[in-house]
Amino acid sequence: VCAAAVVLGIILERCRPSTLVIRICPPAAGSLCRTRHPPPRPPAPKPSDGRTDASSVEGSSDRLSRTSSYTRRENRLASLNKADDDSASKDYKKLYEDALTENEKLKSRLEDSKQELAKIRSQLDKVTQRQDRISERSSLVESEKKEKQALEKRVSDMEAEVKVR
Template identity: 60%
Template sequence: MSSYYPRTKDLTRTRKSLTESPPSSPSPTDKNYRHDRLSRYDSSGESATDKPMGRTSSYTRRETRLAALNRQEQDSTAKDYKKMYAEALHENERLKSRLHDSKQELVKIRSQLEKVTQVPPQQKTRHERISERSTVLESEKREKQALEKRVSDMEDEIKAFPALAQVQALRRVNECLLAENRAMLRVLARLSETASMPETEDL
């Protein structure tokens, strides 16, 4: 019992000396390790939390550049459509003007034809030939009216179409107007032949 007590007392003193002793200073190896970490942090200028922010900003810049490029492409496409639409409108107006002139010429020749067809009874055979030609002219007139109806329908469709569809519709209208002008020229040529025929026969 007497031998146990001194041992317990020595253990108590040892523990007390350990608790009261100051903390040991870090070793040179630990100091060098911390210094290396701090120097790497200072040289890079950014921490681990800054790297995702850098990637986000670069992604945002790339998206901004792509959006600007897309906007430029859309603007150039819109300008091309506007130019095509303006050219088609100009061509359409030109063809309409030609069609109007052809109609006036047709009215003039028809009036001349009516004067020519008023022939005396002794020229009945010639009158019959003119009547046959008038039948041909009536068929040409029906064809012309059908073309005019198609042009009118296409013009109504143009009002409901977007820009690109309007350009395509105007091209179709222009083609119809060209066909109609050719038909009008054929009619004018036949009417001119019919109007000049009685004079040559009288000679």
């Protein structure tokens, strides 16, 4: 038969007279408990004549002091874990605030980049339109040159014909 006691989230179980199992369970941890077994100790000497002597009394008081020291240690660890949890929750709050600040900075940078992209696109459109106009002009100039050359050739042919006549 096991006897169990819960003290500040610490479960103390005594299944055998010589075994004490200490489990640390944070609140709402369910079955997620750390189990601590005390270090093994040599068996207590038994009196040979059936009388209790001072060593057996010392052994039981020694066991009790060891048990209470384990309990104090586990209580201390539990309070340290609680302090760590409090500081961790504060750290999470700071991390959340830092993430929000970073997010706002990134949003403003994104907006600036979008505006710059729109500006560059408009400049590209203007340059493309100019290039189109220049290419249209060059094609007009080329066609005018060809037309002029054709006309000059025709004029020279006509002059040659007039000379022949």
